[in-house]
Amino acid sequence: MENVAKLDEILEEKGYDKTKLIKWIISILMMFTPMLIQINENYTGNIRTFFMITILVIMIWAFELMPLAAPALVLPIVYVSFGLATPAQAFSPWTTEMPWLFIGGMIISNVFDRTGLMKRMAITAIKIAGGTYRGILLGFLIVGLILCIIIPSTAARTTLFLPIAYGIITALGLKKNTKEAIAIMATSSFMALTPWTIVDGINLIAYSIAKNFGVNLSWAAYMKEMGLMTFILSCVYIGAVLFFYRGNAEIFRKENNFKTKDYFEKEYSKLGKITIGEKKVMLVLGVMVTILCTSSIHNVSAGWVFAIGAFCFYLPGINVADEKDIKSVNMAMIILMTGAMTIGAVSMATGTGAFIGRILTPFLKGSSFEIVSVSWLIGVIVNFLLTPLAAASALTQPLVEAAIENGISPTVILNSYAVGLEQIIFPYEYVLPLMMFSYGIMTLKEFVKIYLLKMILSLIFLLVVCVPYWGILGLL
Template sequence: MGKNSKESPRKNSSLAGNQIWKWAITLLLPMIIALIPVTDIFTSDIKWFLVITVMAVAIMATGVIPLIAISLALPILYFILLDIPTSLALSPWTGQIPWLVLGGFIVTIASQKTGLLNRLAYHSILLFGGNFKGIIFGLLIVGILLAAVIADPSAKAILLGTLTLGICTALNLELGSKSAAALGATVIAVTLGPSFLFSHAIGNMVVFEVASDVGVSLPPAPEYFTHMLIPQLIYILLTVLVIFIVFKPDEKIESKQYFKEQLKQLGPMRINEKKLVAITILLIFAILTSGIHGIDVGWLFAIAAILMFLPGIALVKEEDLSKVNFTIIFFAVACLSIGLVSVELGVAGLAQSLASPWLRGGGLEVIPGIWMFGFLINFLLTPLAGWTAFTAPLVELARDLNINPLPVLYSYIQGLEQVLFPYEYATLLIIFGFGMMSMGQFIKYNLVRAVISGVAIAVLFIPYWYLIGLL
């Protein structure tokens, strides 16, 4: 008791010290920007836009104010302090992104309630032999299937992390061991990589929501597949295969009987699972034919979510909405506001003038630099903020260099997907929070994964894009 009472003041003092440092960083960065003199390019509006935005992003990164509070405040600050029209600052609410994320969360809830995800996972694992390799490749199949119907990576991280942690527990794998770390790394690989097999990945949707304001649209799903499917599949497979090298288990793990027993306990496929399968098939078909019927993907996810509430289907109920992470939706809207307001104020011109001296030449020279820029900016911004903040400048840069903006944006998205530390990306923070990997193991795998991505851009994606005439 006495020991605890002695430690408590020290702990409180340490926490207070951390808060002071966080506030110092949050306030110092915008103050430095505020002291920069105004020029013809660095106008007063751009300067105060950056002051507001950098402070908001610093608050998001340090957590000194709840995320939902700063997400609500950011667009309001834009139209109060910068005289930005409310119709622009709040326009993301009239777009498809918030409804895409909300629909994805509701699909996630239905997947959890019906048990369909577990059934798919167990079948996939047994398809690959039911052993340790079978678990990893089975999770890869599940990750690809989830990416087809759930755009938000955080939702997939929760589903796959919960499922995989349960497997670790059932097989008595010690958390932090090579075996558990291998499964944790697999969750990272199959949560992030498969998303960009599909045009409706949240990164694509957010980037091209901003890019549409400068005349670049997200290609329809079939065309997007021709751009990304083959190189992205190879990249994903490499990030999975390297797990067997980085985290080779010390012991032989045989789990076939366990998964057979789990399937037996699930019994025959239930009616609610069949309903979810039917809605999922309809959703995928609607996404693939969006170029014909003209309904944006975000609205299709919202429609799928609404169907799940209808009488006779009832896969989710009103009380299930308490499980939706509404903070992520407000955060997405705030980040979209950053991109839209930056376009309105001409931040693209400033960024372009700063970046153009070291981004010169054709696609072969520029695109690896764009990937590296995305990778480095992740240390300062979350991927969601990065997706919006520099999209318009990169489009203008591509046009100046006479390069198709599509591979430039694809490469930027790929770079932003690579992180080394959990704080950089909420999705990976969720996965790390399951405890399957130590911090050292987490950094080790993500460093290897980033190297694979960078090399793949140079020797796989770029030659492929030249081959199909995209570059």
């Protein structure tokens, strides 16, 4: 005990964080675990080295030992230095549409927010839905559907939705940890995080990697395969929330409906009349959505649409963006996401993806229900260890290869996997739900309950609705 106390004293004098030091030790020990497996014709030296480097980076991310973008910045350099890939392979994610889509999307999001159009749209959606308890939840559904098309960043949508939800809860005098407050806060998070389109977070990374295997899915094709299903699933989420978290608070009683409606009327009136700038933003966004919806005709990549759309905001005659909108782009997030994609690129170069794919192949056999269930379950399990974006990058290639090996549509596997990755139980698993939890509206017990409900519903929906639907489309 004296030695332990002395060590604590030395660490404190040296300015070390004991907990952080322990995490570093665990991370380094985990890095060496691939060395426990003997090298053979399948498990090559390059694969082992790849695992060691990647595990260390993943542990740094998981323990948040440094800013998340820092290891992502040097990851491709490290891979190249160890001879695991050529510079062209390691840095290939920067040549895809992904970075440009997110840069363009963030600029658009900044302009959308600064002009007030984003909040106007959210308040309008809630007003249209009635402004009641049910209307508030449906309003988040409506605006979530619209914003996911024009703002690919789940972080941007989350930072919009959460303050609005918290403002509603506070203004209506709802107490913390009540059913109504939990429902409003959780629904705002669900609708902000759900990857509705192919250009949204998890899907963008997964399908960018899948292109290397001939999986080319247009924006319109994705909306047909999974976009419609995601919308229906979101309706199921809200229906379940309304059933299990009924709005019995006095403010939501029928005789008090005028009070809630009056609140949203006042919030809308604060925004004033719609400005010329907002109309210009809507015009550009309308053209962008039209191009995205017709992508199967002209084959223009979604990434270029967002980049060009952001550029158009600066054109004479439109001129609704300024220098701050570019400067406020979160480059750390771009570096993080591109670094995560580097894992997939180098996994392919070293044969690691094929190695993992051979391990997964036996599990992705059987009936359609078994295949979808296993794909979903892999996403849920991996999500305990990695962020959804890193997980999408790490396992997309092996899952696609396993799907091709078994004669299954890769899109079915990727869609089921994405729904699994979206599920969490504890706040620490993903920083954006953690932001929601940090508002203190619900206890950890209530957080686990409502997210567990969401998880169970997602699997039931995949098996009961998606499997038959994908069968009709000829995907299963």
